[in-house]
Amino acid sequence: xxxxxxxxxxxxxxxxxxxxxxxxxxxxxxxxxxxxxxxxxxxxxxxxxxxxxxxxxxxxxxxxxxxxxxxxxxxxxxxxxxxxxxxxxxxxxxxxxxxxxxxxxxxxxxxxxxxxxxxxxxxxxxxxxxxxxxxxxxxxxxxxxxxxxxxxxxxxxxxxxxxxxxxxxxxxxxxxxxxxxxxxxxxxxxxxxxxxxxxxxxxxxxxxxxxxxxxxxxxxxxxxxxxxxxxxxxxxxxxxxxxxxxxxxxxxxxxxxxxxxxxxxxxxxxxxxxxxxxxxxxxxxxxxxxxxxxxxxxxxxxxxxxxxxxxxxxxxxxxxxxxxxxxxxxxxxxxxxxxxxxxxxxxxxxxxxxxxxxxxxxxxxxxxxxxxxxxxxxxxxxxxxxxxxxxxxxxxxxxxxxxxxxxxxxxxxxxxxxxxxxxxxxxxxxxxxxxxxxxxxxxxxxxxxxxxxxxxxxxxxxxxxxxxxxxxxxxxxxxxxxxxxxxxxxxx
Amino acid sequence: xxxxxxxxxxxxxxxxxxxxxxxxxxxxxxxxxxxxxxxxxxxxxxxxxxxxxxxxxxxxxxxxxxxxxxxxxxxxxxxxxxxxxxxxxxxxxxxxxxxxxxxxxxxxxxxxxxxxxxxxxxxxxxxxxxxxxxxxxxxxxxxxxxxxxxxxxxxxxxxxxxxxxxxxxxxxxxxxxxxxxxxxxxxxxxxxxxxxxxxxxxxxxxxxxxxxxxxxxxxxxxxxxxxxxxxxxxxxxxxxxxxxxxxxxxxxxxxxxxxxxxxxxxxxxxxxxxxxxxxxxxxxxxxxxxxxxxxxxxxxxxxxxxxxxxxxxxxxxxxxxxxxxxxxxxxxxxxxxxxxxxxxxxxxxxxxxxxxxxxxxxxxxxxxxxxxxxxxxxxxxxxxxxxxxxxxxxxxxxxxxxxxxxxxxxxxxxxxxxxxxxxxxxxxxxxxxxxxxxxxxxxxxxxxxxxxxxxxxxxxxxxxxxxxxxxxxxxxxxxxxxxxxxxxxxxxxxxxxxxxxxx
Numbered sequence: 001x002x003x004x005x006x007x008x009x010x011x012x013x014x015x016x017x018x019x020x021x022x023x024x025x026x027x028x029x030x031x032x033x034x035x036x037x038x039x040x041x042x043x044x045x046x047x048x049x050x051x052x053x054x055x056x057x058x059x060x061x062x063x064x065x066x067x068x069x070x071x072x073x074x075x076x077x078x079x080x081x082x083x084x085x086x087x088x089x090x091x092x093x094x095x096x097x098x099x100x101x102x103x104x105x106x107x108x109x110x111x112x113x114x115x116x117x118x119x120x121x122x123x124x125x126x127x128x129x130x131x132x133x134x135x136x137x138x139x140x141x142x143x144x145x146x147x148x149x150x151x152x153x154x155x156x157x158x159x160x161x162x163x164x165x166x167x168x169x170x171x172x173x174x175x176x177x178x179x180x181x182x183x184x185x186x187x188x189x190x191x192x193x194x195x196x197x198x199x200x201x202x203x204x205x206x207x208x209x210x211x212x213x214x215x216x217x218x219x220x221x222x223x224x225x226x227x228x229x230x231x232x233x234x235x236x237x238x239x240x241x242x243x244x245x246x247x248x249x250x251x252x253x254x255x256x257x258x259x260x261x262x263x264x265x266x267x268x269x270x271x272x273x274x275x276x277x278x279x280x281x282x283x284x285x286x287x288x289x290x291x292x293x294x295x296x297x298x299x300x301x302x303x304x305x306x307x308x309x310x311x312x313x314x315x316x317x318x319x320x321x322x323x324x325x326x327x328x329x330x331x332x333x334x335x336x337x338x339x340x341x342x343x344x345x346x347x348x349x350x351x352x353x354x355x356x357x358x359x360x361x362x363x364x365x366x367x368x369x370x371x372x373x374x375x376x377x378x379x380x381x382x383x384x385x386x387x388x389x390x391x392x393x394x395x396x397x398x399x400x401x402x403x404x405x406x407x408x409x410x411x412x413x414x415x416x417x418x419x420x421x422x423x424x425x426x427x428x429x430x431x432x433x434x435x436x437x438x439x440x441x442x443x444x445x446x447x448x449x450x451x452x453x454x455x456x457x458x459x460x461x462x463x464x465x466x467x468x469x470x471x472x473x474x475x476x477x478x479x480x481x482x483x484x485x486x487x488x489x490x491x492x
Numbered sequence: 493x494x495x496x497x498x499x500x501x502x503x504x505x506x507x508x509x510x511x512x513x514x515x516x517x518x519x520x521x522x523x524x525x526x527x528x529x530x531x532x533x534x535x536x537x538x539x540x541x542x543x544x545x546x547x548x549x550x551x552x553x554x555x556x557x558x559x560x561x562x563x564x565x566x567x568x569x570x571x572x573x574x575x576x577x578x579x580x581x582x583x584x585x586x587x588x589x590x591x592x593x594x595x596x597x598x599x600x601x602x603x604x605x606x607x608x609x610x611x612x613x614x615x616x617x618x619x620x621x622x623x624x625x626x627x628x629x630x631x632x633x634x635x636x637x638x639x640x641x642x643x644x645x646x647x648x649x650x651x652x653x654x655x656x657x658x659x660x661x662x663x664x665x666x667x668x669x670x671x672x673x674x675x676x677x678x679x680x681x682x683x684x685x686x687x688x689x690x691x692x693x694x695x696x697x698x699x700x701x702x703x704x705x706x707x708x709x710x711x712x713x714x715x716x717x718x719x720x721x722x723x724x725x726x727x728x729x730x731x732x733x734x735x736x737x738x739x740x741x742x743x744x745x746x747x748x749x750x751x752x753x754x755x756x757x758x759x760x761x762x763x764x765x766x767x768x769x770x771x772x773x774x775x776x777x778x779x780x781x782x783x784x785x786x787x788x789x790x791x792x793x794x795x796x797x798x799x800x801x802x803x804x805x806x807x808x809x810x811x812x813x814x815x816x817x818x819x820x821x822x823x824x825x826x827x828x829x830x831x832x833x834x835x836x837x838x839x840x841x842x843x844x845x846x847x848x849x850x851x852x853x854x855x856x857x858x859x860x861x862x863x864x865x866x867x868x869x870x871x872x873x874x875x876x877x878x879x880x881x882x883x884x885x886x887x888x889x890x891x892x893x894x895x896x897x898x899x900x901x902x903x904x905x906x907x908x909x910x911x912x913x914x915x916x917x918x919x920x921x922x923x924x925x926x927x928x929x930x931x932x933x934x935x936x937x938x939x940x941x942x943x944x945x946x947x948x949x950x951x952x953x954x955x956x957x958x959x960x961x962x963x964x965x966x967x968x969x970x971x972x973x974x975x976x977x978x979x980x981x982x983x984x985x986x987x988x989x990x991x992x993x994x995x
Contacts, residue, residue, distance in 0.1 A: 080556075081554075081555060081556045087555070089555070094555065097555070099554065099555070099556075100549070100554075101549055101554070101557075103556060201556070201558065202556065202557070202558050203556040203557075204556050205555040205556050206555075206556060206797075208796070209796035209797050210796035236560065237558060237560060238558050238560075239558065239559070239560055239561065239797060239798050239799055240796075240797065240798075240799060316793060317793075317796055319590075319791075320588050320590050320599065320600055320791070320793070322599075323590060323592065323598065323599020323600060324553040324555070324597060324598050324599050326592060326594075326599060328594050328597070328652070329552055329553070329554075329597060330554070342593075342594060342650075343592075346592055366791065369590070369791035369792075369793055370789050370791055371789045371791075374791075374792075374793070378793060
């Protein structure tokens with residue numbers, strides 16, 4: 001086994017025992033990263049930064065000052081602003097943009113000794129579920145069926161592909177409606193979206209501010225616990241960041257969930273749900289029951305309204321958040337013709353800079369906020385959101401500790417397969433995940449098995465607000481019971 | 493406390509070609525919050541800095557940057573609300589007002605549409621002794637200022653300066669309670685005075701730190717009363733909004749022009765189009781900026797980057813406990829405690845530092861005399877030399893010392909003016925100056941009598957004339973004052989002269 005295939009926990013222990021150096025580990029990942037070009041996961045490589053950080057990590061390890069993430073090579077989603085390094089949210093409109101600042105999450109990771117290998121592919125502005133809206137072209141799932149290339153999911157598709165393909169030990173992702181959990185499920189890795197407010201949004205290019213949260217995408221639940229601990233924490237620069245202590249998530253992985261109540265929401269049993277998904281869900285339920293948890297049927301009655309509400313609220317916020325990309329201060333500016341005015345500058349710059357999916361959402365968002373439609377769409381969606389949150393509140397108040405659902409309605413689909421479909425077909429990918437964002441809850445996707453085609457499938461656990469520790473422990477039990485060890489065949 | 497009862501002023505009536513018309517005016521005042529830092533960033537608000545030097549990443553709307561509320565700006569808005577006797581909303585929230593413009597980097601202004609921080613308040617606008625309009629303030633909200641576009645530096649390029657971007661503004665919205673151009677200007681002046689007393693806005697209109705949008709409509713006499721009774725705006729005319737004026741004079745001119753424009757349209761059988769207009773001070777006219785149809789759809793929605801602003805009552809109470817004395821109360825106190833006229837009290841309370849100066853001078857002294865000296869001698873001299881009260885060479889303590897010497901008859905009124913001159917040009921302690929320079933008033937009747945006798949003896953012809961015409965006795969008084977270097981007590985001199993001349 002090569003070093004790049006290690007988990008964070010394994011690498012940490014080896015580093016602390018001085019069995020390997022951070023530099024060796026980083027070199028191994030840099031080699032894997034270059035060899036992984038066919039996956040199109042890394043869109044900007046930073047080997048010089050990585051090696052500098054690795055050497056600094058080795059010095060800290062030698063000095064006995066080795067936080068958990070010290071010397072761990074990571075990939076960083078292109079949505080994170082990284083100082084002096086191209087950060088363009090996979091959009092042409094930010095072509096050439098190098099921030100003068102470091103996002104709080106990457107700074108926290110660097111402070112903990114982490115190493116950045118480069119920036120990872122994603123859907124443009126995190127809008128998409130297949131990584132196909134990226135200005136860099138799509139990332140490719142390391143898992144494949146026959147000769148068919150599959151999507152790694154989205155929007156954190158590059159992160160998922162890089163982790164599943166062992167190009168790095170772990171990666172950052174962001175999740176607005178499922179963008180961590182769906183690609184994690186499609187690539188057989190672990191991805192957690194923390195409680196809204198657990199992780200600072202400062203320095204992360206905004207998609208839908210009331211829904212966006214960053215989280216780790218890792219090879220194991222333990223890694224997710226370690227890395228989330230390093231990413232999280234109160235940030236005075238983000239007014240929505242919670243001033244709460246960050247527990248030791250790894251210490252919470254006791255494997256003991258006896259007496260815990262697991263809710264199985266009946267509304268997540270959708271019409272036309274593939275039998276494989278149904279069976280996987282049932283298996284996951286049995287695993288938790290076998291571990292001593294009490295399984296309870298629950299109802300989240302407003303679930304069916306979640307997707308439409310999400311696809312009103314997220315585009316509404318996006319239409320406003322993306323107004324700043326106007327060609328005036330940074331990023332792409334269209335070449336103007338003689339006599340063009342300021343409106344031409346806006347229209348040409350934004351038409352050239354934004355891809356079709358981003359344009360669609362900006363237009364939808366503008367429409368639902370406009371006078372005369374605001375109440376019918378945006379305000380109604382907000383009320384639905386409040387009801388969805390209330391559904392969860394009531395279930396948790398009734399003593400449920402965590403909720404088990406499928407993570408996705410299917411395994412990874414083929415690239416280009418949805419190209420001619422109604423955009424709404426693509427939006428259906430988020431059906432199990434958006435409720436969690438709307439309610440601000442923590443949710444984690446854990447790989448549990450393979451489908452008939454040999455592709456990974458994941459289950460989602462949803463936790464109480466701020467109880468990532470408990471949620472991770474449930475996920476840990478599921479992970480151990482599932483014993484998912486499959487890896488994609490290396491074809492690249 | 494003086495009883496501040498007042499009568500409302502008569503509304504301004506403009507005679508059109510066919511009929512009389514009245515004006516109905518509501519105002520939105522944008523007051524820059526006095527604060528060293530911007531509303532959502534730590535960048536400086538200093539005026540006159542190099543372009544784009546006071547710009548934080550969030551002000552420039554760099555990707556991923558987030559606003560964080562400046563608590564001091566919130567405190568200033570609360571203080572302003574308390575100063576206008578307004579309701580303080582313990583829960584308020586920020587909304588985004590979306591529109592595209594190069595000097596608006598975010599593509600939206602963070603404002604408070606749905607839940608402003610301050611609710612209903614009032615401003616008492618005095619239009620003369622016993623005449624005042626109580627203008628209701630509907631709300632005050634906090635919002636970001638925009639930057640500045642510069643179109644005249646280059647024939648083909650435009651430039652933007654973001655120094656002002658994100659500076660905190662209070663938008664103070666009145667009800668349509670103002671009934672004429674003079675009232676409108678007086679309302680702005682009164683508001684400005686209160687803000688300056690509170691220290692929440694410097695009121696500098698030239699720098700644009702206090703700007704007014706004015707809504708003007710006209711109606712026939714009687715219609716406004718119907719509106720008042722029903723709160724139904726259909727009794728009033730269609731309004732036009734004149735944007736962004738930063739001079740009291742322009743406000744009056746613009747309202748007057750706009751009212752006459754609307755009247756002419758209506759009397760011609762036309763109808764006023766609701767629109768936004770700009771006042772051109774060079775031409776003295778308003779012109780259309782954009783019509784209702786062209787009006788932006790601002791797509792307001794709650795700003796997801798900011799949590800609702802929740803205030804604790806105790807925090808508000810603490811600000812209330814530290815409120816300064818405001819102009820109305822100060823004026824009433826000056827009239828009550830110092831016996832000042834309405835006019836003098838108004839003059840002395842117009843500016844806080846002048847009022848403080850007067851207060852220090854008058855405290856424990858004859859208030860009316862203090863007012864005379866401060867208004868006539870001090871203000872007169874300051875005006876003449878173009879100085880502000882803060883730059884006065886004569887301190888309140890010095891002027892008080894002068895008044896003490898005058899009050900206990902150590903010096904005469906004439907000498908007091910000389911002393912004031914010395915204090916102004918040389919400074920020093922008034923009592924010491926009087927002592928060391930022998931400026932004390934002579935009250936010793938023996939010495940005065942000797943001087944009177946001497947003058948009478950030396951001027952027999954004048955004595956005869958004075959006996960014919962007693963008015964000429966003043967000449968002797970003057971001569972005696974001259975002979976004593978002005979130090980003789982004028983009343984004593986007068987008595988002696990009259991007696992010696994047998995008048």
